[in-house]
Structures are given as structure tokens and as C-alpha cells.
Amino acid sequence: MKLQNLLVIFITIALPVILILSAYVSNQLDTARLKAEYSSRLLDATHDAVTSFQLNSTNNKYSSVADSLLRDIEGSINTFETSLSTNLGYSGGSSSYVMSFIPALVFTLYDGYYIYSPSLNESGAFEHSLKPYVYYTKEYTDGYTDIIINYTLDNYVSVYCADKRNNTYQSRAGYLEVLAQNQNSSKGLYKNESTGQIKYNGVEIPKDEILYEDKYRFNLNSTGHVENWTVYGETKASQVAYNYYSEAYDFTKWYNELIGKLSGATPEYQEIKDKLIITLDNVPYARESSKFNDEKYDVIEKTIVNNLVQAMNAYNTYIDNEFKMPELTGEDWDKILNNICLITFMQGMPCGTTLHNDYVILPSSENEQFVNENSIYYIAFDSNIGEYDDSKSYTYHRIGCPYLQGDHIIGYNRLDFMRQVAINQDSQSGGDKLKELDSEGNEREIYYYKHFRENACYYCMVNATDANIETLKNNDSFYDQKVLAYYRAMARTKYELAKVSDYINDSNMQSFNSAMSSVSFQNR
């Protein structure tokens, strides 16, 4: 055979192989790029939704009220839909096409969660809808006493108890704290019931705390627009931190007694008691390992997974390809169990030659539902609180920042350092947004800061250095002031969060309890 023939044979075999291979590889490359892009778009849309939730709930005084919260959540869902469909090039009417690849959005909040998923509507079509709020709750019973505990992300619990033997019904909500053995204990909460003295982890919590806030006075012109404004400081005494510890002490005592009454003789009941009674070894604080937390996390995990699987199953009947709930990793759960989160799932999105499945869990750090140690910023004053020396520049810090130095340290919720919309608090036009006219005569909203004069510290805030109070213990001269500020600020900000289950501590509810107690439970 001639060489040319060999060449022709070779080319006819090799060329298609090379061409096909090349097309295949470039196709795979495109698919991988598209996958990365979809993942990134889902993350972006989730971030937009979280930001929308944060913006709405921080500028909404009533965001802890159920109806109002629902509005914020719906707003957040809308943002997600719009952001995702626009990012993927399906804006406008075709956003429902993109949403058909979203089997569920889950809002895990302070004491429960919402699932937004498709289900059959009246006309027999699948449509996304917000499912009712589900609490992180579990019932414990020994046959005589039924105790229902609603858990939250931190140490706040609501307890409902029905004792069938005495026909008594009790319900109370409050913060659980570890109780100290005596006045000199370096761990736990101590309260002298006669003098009212309170010590927390060995640090005395004084009754009064002086707080400082910038106040604004807006002067309006005849058309109702803001002409100019002034800032002035205001100090006030607050007992909120003290009240938090005082009430937490009473509540924990009541709670421990209640759980201790569970009288079943089998080891099972002993186990429940071991898990739930708060002791020095069984702490209720977030991120600490204890039997109580294991139990709480177990309850939260199970309820979320069960409901999510149900929602996904409903979705599977609507689509052709089978979707399995992805296995959430330990790191994922760590985020969910310690933060308010938005979890978004995407599945079956056509992507090159394959289908793309993905999920994103994004914690929200700025909201009025939940605080943790990262949600509080601190300001240090030399001597007189609220008296600023205009020649100095003031900064706010994280608690572990070495540049936080001063005799009076006060912590505030980080939301107070965020920009907020100015709302008219006048009695006549109260509730309207304040507006001013710009140089072209257009109206614009006015924003303000509750702490206007302080800038973010470049070491701990702008640079986001990891600053932990524990690392300062032996080498910081202001450690004592910082610890007191930390305990007070955590207590104050937690106490000030409005909780949905607060009503059960109301006097009305207590009289309802006594009315309930006269009902025979066996016959219910």
C-alpha cells in the first residue's frame, strides 16, 4: 500500500476521533463553567434574599409580630425569585420557569422555621406557597405529666406543663442560666433573694447601667420636607441587664423543679431528666457541648429534615426526575443551629449535558430576631458617658479587640450602628418616612445612625480580625470592664428582643392557666 493511502486511512480515522473528542471536552468545559455560574447565581440570589430580610426587618419595628414578619419573609422570597431569574436571564414573566427548579426555601428563625415549597393548589396545579410556621418543639411525658418545650437558637425556652394528677396547668417562658452553688462560685448565676444582689460567673451585675444614644431633631419646612437637623446625645439609666439575670434565675429554678418532678421509674425518664435539668455540667448555651444542647439540636434537626423531606416528596410528584434531599453536612448544621439562616435548594436545572443540583445555606447576621456574641459592638468612654471630646475620634469595636480601652465600656446591638430610615414620630403624621429635597428638587429619604459619631475600628471591624474575649484574659488591663460590659450587653440585647411566645408570661395567660387547671385532663 502506498504511503499516501496509509495517510488517508489514518486521517479518516484520526480526524473524526480528534474532532469528536475536542467537541466533547469543550462541551464538558462549558458545562462545568455553567455549573459554577449557576452555583454562584444561587448564592447571589440567596444573599439578596437574606439582605432583603435584614433590611426589611431592621427597618420594621414590628418585625417580631407574626403578621409583620410574614410580610418580611414574603418580601425576601420575592427578592429571591427576581434576583435568580434576572441573573439567569429569565426575567419578567418567565420567572416561574426558574422557580420550577426550586423545590424549597427554608427560613430557619429564632424559635421555628418556615418552608416555602410547591404544593397542589385548588385548581390542581403545583404552586409555591409558604407553609405554616413550625416551632422547634418536643413533648416529654411520664404518663402523669406532659411537658412541652419550645426550644430556640439560644438559651430561651417556652415550657407548657399539664399535670394530670393534680389537674394543674402551667406555662412559662424565659432564659435558662446555670445556677451558681454559692455567692463565691466563679461559674454560674447567683442571686441573693433577700438583697437582690446578682453575680454572674463571679462578676457582680449592678442594678443600673447608664446607656448613651444619639438623638436627632429634624426641623421641617412648610411643605413637610426636612430643612435641617441636629444631633444631640441622651443618656438614660437602664435596668434591663439586671432584670434579665434576675428573671433568668427565677425561671431556671422553676424549670429545674418542674423537670425534676417527672416521676417515671424507668431509666428512660431518668435519661430525660439528665438531658433537661440545667446543671454546671449541662449548660444551655449555644455552641457548648452538653446533653441539653444535644437534645435541642436533635429536636431541631429532626423537625426540619422531616418537614423538608415531605415538601420534597410533594415536589417529586410534580417533576419528572427524582430529587433526593441532599445530605446536609455537620458544618451546614452548625450554621443552621447557631444562626438565623436561609436554605435554598435548586434541582434539575438543565446544564449542558447534565442536570444541576445545588443548595446554599446562608446565615443572617443583622436581624432583630437573634443575637450572639458577634452581634454586639462596644464603645469605650473614658469618664463621663455621653460627653464627647470633639478633638478625638471615637470608634466601635468587637469585645476581643485590644484597642477597646476605657473605664466605661458599653455594648450595643450591631443594628444600632447600621443605617436606618428616619421615620416621623410626630403624633400627627407619625409613621411616615422623613424626606428632604435635593438640589434638583427631587424627594429623597433620610437615613440616620443611632451611634453616629463612632467609626468602625480598623483593627477589628474593617479588617474583621478574629477577636475573642478569652484571649485577653491575662494580658488586657481593661479585662474586668470588658467582661462586665459583655455580660450586660448580651443580657440587655437578648432581653430586648421581642419574642412570639412572650405572651405566655402575661397575667392574662396566667389566669387562663388557672382556668385550665380546673378542667379535668383525663376527659379532654
Add this chain to the structure above:
Amino acid sequence: MEGESLITIVAIFLAAILIGIFPMMALAERNDDISELSVQTAIADFVNTARKTGKITADGYDKLVSSLSATGNTYDIALEVKKIDENPSKKTTQVDETKIGENIYYAEYTTQILSEVEKSNKYILKEGDILTVTASNTNSTISQMLKNFFYNLSGQNAYRIVGSQSGVVSVTGS
């Protein structure tokens, strides 16, 4: 007769190129494409994880390095974090904080970031920061060598495999 031998020599030469070098080049290029695919995936993973968790961890960076080196090449990984400084926009109540130009960013680069990762095992990012990661190969791949055989590639930007990803950090790390 002489002309025929010349044609045969040319034919053999052509055949050698077509049979040997051309498919080799094509395959080597595909190999680079596949490497680029895994580089791009590894970088996208790394950046998205950092955006979701708010931190660059020593673990995550090691994973990135090992998945890059699994492609058989050596890489130059460039990290850049643009940190948002919101202080300047606080000075007035009237600016729109989302408007471009109102906020100021300053940047930290690979050595600063990696020295922090080495020191405390993580580099914390905050919401609003921008993370960019780029990796390009520093060795010459087979495809590059073959290409150099025919036409010389030189200069600083003579890399063949490059991956890059960036994004705004969605959550403040701790």
C-alpha cells in the same frame, strides 16, 4: 526519479507530522483543557465556600493547592481581598450606600492573606468584601512545548491553563 524521491521525502515528513505530532498536539491541548476544567472547578469551589462561610481556612487553601497539583502542573495562585471600608460613607446621612463610588475598598494580596492563614489558620472576611482568586500554570505543559517547537511562545503571559473566580462575600466569618 529524483523528483519522486523528493515527493516521497516530503510525504514521509508530512506523514510524520500528521501521524505523530498533530494528534499529539491535539491530545495535549485537550489534556490542558481538562486541566483547566479542574482548575476552574477547584477555584470556583474555593471562592464559593469562602463567600458562604466568611473565611479562608488553611484547610480550604490546602485543598485548593492539592487539587491544582493533581493536574500535574505547577501553578501560581493569586489571592486578592478587597475590603470594604464603610466609614467614609457614614460621614453624611444623605449618600446612598449602595451607589458605586460611595464606598471605599482597599486590597490585601496573596502574601498578606497567606501569612494570616499561616498564623491563625484562617483569614476572616466580612460581608461586602470582594474575594478574587486566579491561578495560572508556571511550568510548560506538553502542548506548550510542542507549540514552541513550531512557533515560539514567549513573554510573561505565556501560560496555557488559567482559572479565575471572584465574588462578594455574603456573610461575616467568625
